[in-house]
Amino acid sequence: MNGPVGMNGSPMKNHSGTELRLAIDAIRDPELGDVTISDLGLIRSVLVVSKDQVDIEISPTFLGCVAMGIMQLDIESTVIKHGYRTANIRHVHAVWSTNDISVEGLIKLRSMGIVVLRRDEDLTRARCPFCDSTKLERRSHAGSTRCRSVAWCATCRNVVELMESKFSPNPNVESEARNCQGDQEHENVPTESISYVHV
């Protein structure tokens, strides 16, 4: 990545939008309490194009994430509140993984009983957020949202949820996705679906 890097390692293309960027970073995920969309690493870039327009790149945790609509509304209203006329929100597909979640995000998620497994990390190394035991057993691949699955702590007998990267790491995914940008026809054809079928 070239240029200055903002929170969560995402590029911050223009310094004049700092205040706006901070406000966008404070927007909460609609389903995760205190966890912000920035903690999750969903905001890829915020670019102030003119005093009228802000371009924002956002990547959903999963294609077809049903919380995207509300997130976009929240971003738009934040942009407008800061005096800009339009928020041009563009989706960048197939680039999100749990590696994009910030350390603060990890801590907040853990306090909600959600364990993050980084890419290539499996359940055996994970620890229960309630009792620190390593005896977590997977109970289902599907949770209440697509980015979460369900586990059980055999030690303290609490339900734990997992956020994990469900597709195998593919170094080409990011560049392929970038090549699709702006091409409406390709926007709904995620590269991730080629290598992985979600359950």
Add this chain to the structure above:
Amino acid sequence: MRDTFKMRSWTDINEFEAFLGDGGIVEAADFMPDEYRGEVFRFIEMHANSELFGGLCERHWVIRAPGLHRKLAFLAKTQDEIGHAHLLYMVAADLNIKTRQQMIDDLMGGRSKFHNVFHYKTHTWADQIVIAFLVDAAALTTQQAVLKQCSYGPYRRILKRIVAEEGFHMRHGEEMLLTLADGTDKQRELFQLALDRWWEAVMHFFGPPTRAGDLLIRWKVKSATNEELRDRFVQKFVPMLHDYGFRVPDSQLHQDTNGAWKIGEIDWSALKATQSNIGPDSAARIALSKAAWDDTAWVRTALSA
């Protein structure tokens, strides 16, 4: 790291109640009194049943919802509800009173309780909006009150996540309500008619007046009485509905000298019928849910293969 978990026990109910009185949190492995275990189980089972039923009954609205945006919102809601039921059944089954399969069988066989609002037919899209907004808000009100001090740890921990997601449903519900409120006379009328049909059921949702000595309150599962929760809801949503230009169907509704909204006397007969699974649409709703459950059996089979 620890791989064992300390189990606690209490010599008698007084000692246990003193523990709860000090804000103690009961864990799954504790030797809790049987009565407490039973009460907590019944409460969580009903919550789980209601989430599963909500998801199964509302499923057919996904394809009927107007437009892709709304379909996605309904998809989100149903997947959340099924997901919540999953978490809740895990916690309920761990209490070792019924297995998950027994709970599902009882529910599908009409032998189990679930929330009153799922005993009624949804006539129009506006009914579904009333449910998405008012019923979800009512559910959120009651769940927040449980989350506030719930003495059963495993339930409290999943509630934290469930409550965060219910808030999301309400936002969808509010957005849908605003669309109708902002719409044509016909759209507004559609919502008003739905409100007329559902208001009583929403008031019933909080339950009949809590009896003195209610065990769930005594043992700090619930933090407020049914009347307190109903009143909290009324104070917030009556003015909101008025602001949107809708009429609350209660001829005795008025403000007292302090400006607080007072609702009329509630007729509990309809709630009693739903509690025995003989509500207006109970049989059809149970059949609908069972059909949805049976329809999706292949998915569960495939996932467990």
